[in-house]
Amino acid sequence: MHLVQILLPLTDNAGRRFDGSAYGRVRSELSERFGGITSFTRAPAEGVWKEGGHTAHDDIVVFEVMVRETDHAWWENYRAELERRFRQETIVIRAIKVEML
DSSP states (O other): OEEEEEEEESBOTTSOBOOHHHHHHHHHHHHHHHSOOEEEEEEEEEEEEEETTEEEEEEEEEEEEEESSOOHHHHHHHHHHHHHHTTOSOOEEEEEEOOOO
């Protein structure tokens, strides 16, 4: 099994918050495709990274789904779609191998 995590920003690059329906759409799409989803939207996480000579940060929400197989082509296309919708250069989607206990 793999745990796929999608890190989405709370605001665009100008600092405007995305409408809740944008996250609802993602939740619906993933739930329909994978049969379930976990979303961490109540207390945003903070991402921090070095970019050029300064430190950047984003408040983010995290969506998670469990998958048996990772369809890389589907995820690459979905990531490109999310980057377009959320007006981001890069959206992080990562898969972590998990052992079910």
